[in-house]
Amino acid sequence: MKTLTILGSTGSIGQCALDVVRAHPGRFQVKILTAHENVARLAAQAREFDASKAVIGRDGLLEDLKAALSETDIECAAGEQALIEAASQPSDICVAAIVGMAGLRPMLSAIRNSRCVAIANKEPLVSAGPLVLKTARESGCTLLPLDSEHNAVFQGFDPRAHKSGSINRLILTASGGPFRTWSLEKISSATVEQALAHPNWSMGKKISVDSATMMNKGLEIIEAARLFNMPGKKIDVLIHPQSFIHAMVEYSDGSILAQLGAPDMRTPIAHVLGWPDRIATPGRRLDLPDFVRMDFELPDDTRFPALRLAYDSLEAGLPACIALNAANEVAVESFLDRHLPFGSIIPCVRECLEEDIAALSADPSLEEILSLDLDIRARARHIILRCSDKHSISDKKAAILS
Numbered sequence: 001m002k003t004l005t006i007l008g009s010t011g012s013i014g015q016c017a018l019d020v021v022r023a024h025p026g027r028f029q030v031k032i033l034t035a036h037e038n039v040a041r042l043a044a045q046a047r048e049f050d051a052s053k054a055v056i057g058r059d060g061l062l063e064d065l066k067a068a069l070s071e072t073d074i075e076c077a078a079g080e081q082a083l084i085e086a087a088s089q090p091s092d093i094c095v096a097a098i099v100g101m102a103g104l105r106p107m108l109s110a111i112r113n114s115r116c117v118a119i120a121n122k123e124p125l126v127s128a129g130p131l132v133l134k135t136a137r138e139s140g141c142t143l144l145p146l147d148s149e150h151n152a153v154f155q156g157f158d159p160r161a162h163k164s165g166s167i168n169r170l171i172l173t174a175s176g177g178p179f180r181t182w183s184l185e186k187i188s189s190a191t192v193e194q195a196l197a198h199p200n201w202s203m204g205k206k207i208s209v210d211s212a213t214m215m216n217k218g219l220e221i222i223e224a225a226r227l228f229n230m231p232g233k234k235i236d237v238l239i240h241p242q243s244f245i246h247a248m249v250e251y252s253d254g255s256i257l258a259q260l261g262a263p264d265m266r267t268p269i270a271h272v273l274g275w276p277d278r279i280a281t282p283g284r285r286l287d288l289p290d291f292v293r294m295d296f297e298l299p300d301d302t303r304f305p306a307l308r309l310a311y312d313s314l315e316a317g318l319p320a321c322i323a324l325n326a327a328n329e330v331a332v333e334s335f336l337d338r339h340l341p342f343g344s345i346i347p348c349v350r351e352c353l354e355e356d357i358a359a360l361s362a363d364p365s366l367e368e369i370l371s372l373d374l375d376i377r378a379r380a381r382h383i384i385l386r387c388s389d390k391h392s393i394s395d396k397k398a399a400i401l402s
């Protein structure tokens, strides 16, 4: 039996991971499950999978969690520190599925203490990739890419060929999101509901908006650079609306190895949970005779400028990557709260990147990274306020600044 911790078990990835666990009775022993505020779902999961411990991120929800788990011997805890402590309990595998930079500290804690950490939570890799990788090297933890594109690269990536310089490039595919065929004008005024309506994938809100702006693919370019030690110029993005091919690895001999599968996260999740063995997915499968066609297009930088911002940030270095991610998190949250128009998300990120960004030391500590991240968040909030003033929604100022 593999012991398993899931950080962010109530989210889209967390629930898919538990689907895979449910399909393999006796194979996994669920130790720790965590959420931010969804007490009811966390408690139901903890009961169903007989977890040893359930942790809720919001301090004030401890009593609710205890009440929901009364008459069980499941340990309950609450707050950020409790999350970090829970993540430090050794597991054979920990799934890092919190959304955003909030996942960084628990992820580091898991890396220091678990044998394997499967990473879906891409934002910490973008903003603190070198620290995450260094922590894994020092503690001997294996990092398994769970994001579908990176999991696909992982499956086709020959480290020996990489060492000898025989990998020409990685090709990450992108569905193009819900606005792939929309005009720039129509995209600018897209609503929250339209941005959340992804054509192929069912995901959490933040990543759905990121897919609509294509910032998700931008973050993934940086994530791939970190995980596979490849320069940005060797990482290409190709629009593939059907989302059957998740990524490709091109070798110097002209071979291109692609990983195919249904657009269902339970395939990469089954891959990492079973690794190094293969286990069955309870999810959808790709029925090859059924697929009528596979299309490919080049991304359009004019309608989707996020990709260029990500390449430039990767080239500029870690402070720019921190700024890209922090500004994007704030802008997306503001859009979801209906304080910022969709068309202002990427301009807000760009403006944050255009101002001076503090330098970091050569081997930045967690504190340095988080301090710059916080500064950029404050900067992004001020930019959004200015933008709100222009759009006369000043009554929402306080909410934005909070």
Ligand SMILES: NC(=O)c1ccc[n+]([C@@H]2O[C@H](COP(=O)([O-])OP(=O)(O)OC[C@H]3O[C@@H](n4cnc5c(N)ncnc54)[C@H](OP(=O)(O)O)[C@@H]3O)[C@@H](O)[C@H]2O)c1
Binding pocket: 007, 008, 009, 010, 011, 012, 013, 014, 034, 035, 036, 037, 038, 039, 057, 097, 098, 099, 100, 102, 103, 120, 121, 122, 123, 146, 147, 148, 201, 202, 203, 204, 205, 206, 207, 265
């Ligand atoms: N969804 C996908 O298909 C997919 C694919 C590839 C990669 N990813 C990446 O995986 C990560 C999770 O995505 P998701 O779509 O599963 O997100 P999601 O559905 O929004 O779930 C996020 C999870 O994190 C918890 N959480 C949120 N804020 C937190 C905080 N401040 N502290 C602690 N926990 C917090 C949530 O708890 P509550 O439920 O209580 O709010 C929930 O369990 C993201 O980084 C995303 O980019 C997702």
